[in-house]
Amino acid sequence: MPADxxxxxxxxxxxxxxxVAPVVKTFDEGLKNTVTNMLEVMYKNGGxxxxxxxxxxxxxxxxxxETGDREKTEGExxxxxxxxxxxxxxxTLHEEGCLSFPDIYAEVSRPDACTVKAQDVTGAALNLELTxxxxxxxxxxxxxxxxILLVDRMSAGDKLRNRAALQELVDTYKQGL
Incomplete structure (x- = not known):
């Protein structure tokens, strides 16, 4: 993917x-550029x-x-x-938002901790204990x-509370087709 x-x-x-996203098989400059571009989108949108x-x-x-602060790159x-x-x-229940659901929030239940197996941008193995x-x-x-999307994790009450905003996203999407 070009850097620009x-x-x-x-x-x-x-x-x-x-x-369901497929496995990344190529670890190259293109992947590094993709990461840079994704971070820019995340920061630009306040994620x-x-x-x-x-x-x-x-x-x-x-x-x-987790800081959401582009100046604190050590947190990336x-x-x-x-x-x-x-x-x-x-x-535990905590409010979550999602950049794919602008201005929509819902209480989501998740475990307090998880262990993650992954790779870094060079392909090196990572094993992380997160809390x-x-x-x-x-x-x-x-x-x-x-x-799996935020709407899938919403309670009936959160779906009802966010009904108008969800419908607006659906209507906007249909207009773009």
């Missing part, structure tokens, strides 16, 4: 968001995490910075081909790689 290719957010209800399908890329790749985490090998702790907010972000972004 501009990525745009893919919004609900695009069917692309429902695809703390972004999965490749959210910018129309069919890759098992996600970028995270790039996970290629991530999988959760275990989930631990109590399930707290970072664990929640990774679990949310990994959902995207499996075609």
């Amino acid at each position: 290719l501009e990525l745009n957010l893919t919004l609900y209800p695009s069917p692309f968001l429902r695809r 703390v995490g972004l999965a490749a399908p959210q910018v129309g890329l069919d890759l098992r790749l996600l970028v995270i910075n 985490l790039v996970l290629v081909n991530p999988t959760i090998t275990s989930r631990k702790g109590e399930n 707290g907010f970072l664990s929640r972000i990774v679990q949310h972004e990994l959902d995207h790689l499996e075609g």
Whole structure:
């Protein structure tokens, strides 16, 4: 992918968001450029995490910075081909948002901790024990790689509360077809 290719957010209800992302097999400059571009989109849109399908890329790749601050690059985490090998702790409810669902929030139940096996942008193996907010972000972004969306995790009450905003996204999507 060229470094100057501009990525745009893919919004609900695009069917692309429902695809299971395939494994990344090539670790090269193109992948590094993709990561740079994804981080830019994440920061530009005020996010703390972004999965490749959210910018129309069919890759098992996600970028995270739990601070959401582009100046704090030490907080950046790039996970290629991530999988959760275990989930631990109590399930807790916390409000989540999603860049593919602008201005929509829902209470989502997730385990407090998880273990993730992945690769970095060079292909080196990573094994991470994650807790707290970072664990929640990774679990949310990994959902995207499996075609699972925020709306799938919403309670009936959250769906009702967000009904108008969800319908607006559907209507906007249909107008673009």
